[in-house]
Amino acid sequence: MPTITDARVIVTSPGRNFVTLQITCDDGTTGLGDATLNGRELSVASYLEDHVVPCLIGRDAHRIEDVWQYLYKGAYWRRGPVTMTAIAAVDMALWDIKGKVAGLPVYQLLGGAARDSCLVYCHANGTTIADTIETALRHRDEGYRAIRLQCGVPGLASTYGVAKQGQRYEPADGDLPNEAVWSTEKYLRIVPELFAAAREALGWDVHLLHDVHHRLTPIEAARLGKDLEPYRLFWIEDATPAENQDAFRLIRQHTTTPLAVGEVFNSIWDAKHLIENQLIDYIRATVVHAGGITHLRRIAALADLYQVRTGCHGATDLSPVAMAAALHFGLSVPNFGIQEHMPHSAETDAVFPHAYRFTDGTMHPGDAPGLGVSIDTDLAATHAYKRAYLPVNRLEDGTLWSW
Numbered sequence: 001m002p003t004i005t006d007a008r009v010i011v012t013s014p015g016r017n018f019v020t021l022q023i024t025c026d027d028g029t030t031g032l033g034d035a036t037l038n039g040r041e042l043s044v045a046s047y048l049e050d051h052v053v054p055c056l057i058g059r060d061a062h063r064i065e066d067v068w069q070y071l072y073k074g075a076y077w078r079r080g081p082v083t084m085t086a087i088a089a090v091d092m093a094l095w096d097i098k099g100k101v102a103g104l105p106v107y108q109l110l111g112g113a114a115r116d117s118c119l120v121y122c123h124a125n126g127t128t129i130a131d132t133i134e135t136a137l138r139h140r141d142e143g144y145r146a147i148r149l150q151c152g153v154p155g156l157a158s159t160y161g162v163a164k165q166g167q168r169y170e171p172a173d174g175d176l177p178n179e180a181v182w183s184t185e186k187y188l189r190i191v192p193e194l195f196a197a198a199r200e201a202l203g204w205d206v207h208l209l210h211d212v213h214h215r216l217t218p219i220e221a222a223r224l225g226k227d228l229e230p231y232r233l234f235w236i237e238d239a240t241p242a243e244n245q246d247a248f249r250l251i252r253q254h255t256t257t258p259l260a261v262g263e264v265f266n267s268i269w270d271a272k273h274l275i276e277n278q279l280i281d282y283i284r285a286t287v288v289h290a291g292g293i294t295h296l297r298r299i300a301a302l303a304d305l306y307q308v309r310t311g312c313h314g315a316t317d318l319s320p321v322a323m324a325a326a327l328h329f330g331l332s333v334p335n336f337g338i339q340e341h342m343p344h345s346a347e348t349d350a351v352f353p354h355a356y357r358f359t360d361g362t363m364h365p366g367d368a369p370g371l372g373v374s375i376d377t378d379l380a381a382t383h384a385y386k387r388a389y390l391p392v393n394r395l396e397d398g399t400l401w402s403w
């Protein structure tokens with residue numbers, strides 16, 4: 001059995017911050033886990049270094065379920081994004097180790113491939129409808145079969161999902177949180193226009209998606225879902241905040257536009273009511289923030305009973321390690337739906353060389369043993385951590401709102 005002899009936390013910022021856990025065993029095998037929690041990175045680094053690592057030394061790395069239960073039940077304080085991200089990092093690293101010891105890619109340990117590859121969606125962002133569509137047409141030419149569309153809102157200086165002119169979209173910036181202004185009325189006017197124009201330009205052979213990013217009330221979300229019905233979206237995401245899971249019942253009563261939710265969920269309990277009551281169509285809980293491969297498989301198994309499919313979060317604040325884990329998971333679960341793909345910068349890819357690949361609108365984790373991702377620690381050390389916050393939104397009258 002491989003015994004854990006060392007575990008270290010690596011914080012690096014190749015263009016944006018990432019926290020990575022590297023576990024080493026007595027036979028020299030190493031495993032990687034992503035522990036990045038955007039805007040709150042150092043809290044997970046401390047949770048791991050100060051509280052988890054001492055408990056890992058001397059444990060059998062093959063006992064993944066037992067280690068998971070030990071960290072979850074053993075903390076006494078259950079759930080929450082910091083705890084579950086830390087557990088996820090350990091879980092990913094142990095699956096990585098198990099795969100390397102077996103000489104198999106992780107998806108083979110999870111039951112093998114349930115499909116040839118994973119359908120992914122990319123982002124088309126633009127300040128105007130025309131810019132957004134131009135970007136979407138380019139992505140379609142690159143082979144993407146599913147595209148998320150976000151555009152600027154006339155009258156608002158900035159909007160979630162839309163990059164500053166000529167820059168990559170990375171929402172976390174600023175030594176303190178940037179403040180943006182939000183108007184639901186203005187937003188609800190432009191989005192149906194965006195999708196009408198998109199269908200006109202792109203036709204019907206490409207899936208279209210949209211992220212509301214938690215900014216509508218249930219009845220506003222119901223209206224948006226209804227207004228978008230003619231354009232047959234793949235989903236609208238995070239239509240309303242999901243702390244009150246029953247809010248989705250109201251949206252559901254009014255629209256057949258499919259609903260996706262859950263990128264901020266960290267356990268099966270956040271999704272249970274939504275899934276069991278068939279209030280959603282896609283669950284977006286992700287391997288890094290929802291307790292790793294072990295716990296995400298439990299969520300997917302529950303969802304499968306209710307024909308809810310997976311649609312995991314995959315923004316660039318999830319490192320290539322989490323992306324690989326998501327693809328091993330997605331390739332193997334029966335109820336995979338789609339995977340978000342927001343390609344990392346060349347700087348990030350250089351720090352995390354990886355085996356996963358994009359072909360013809362889909363991704364495959366590759367067949368390297370384990371997760372198929374490594375870390376160049378020397379290069380990582382040259383990118384110092386830089387504090388960065390996600391922005392906050394205020395209504396036009398100054399009221400703090402969801403961003």
Ligand SMILES: O=C(O)C(=O)C[C@H](O)[C@H](O)CO
Pocket residue numbers: 038171211213263313314315317340390
């Ligand atoms: O990718 C998405 O769907 C997002 O909503 C991205 C989030 O804003 C981002 O991951 C926050 O850190």
Ligand SMILES: [Mg+2]
Pocket residue numbers: 211213237238263
């Ligand atoms: Mg989202």
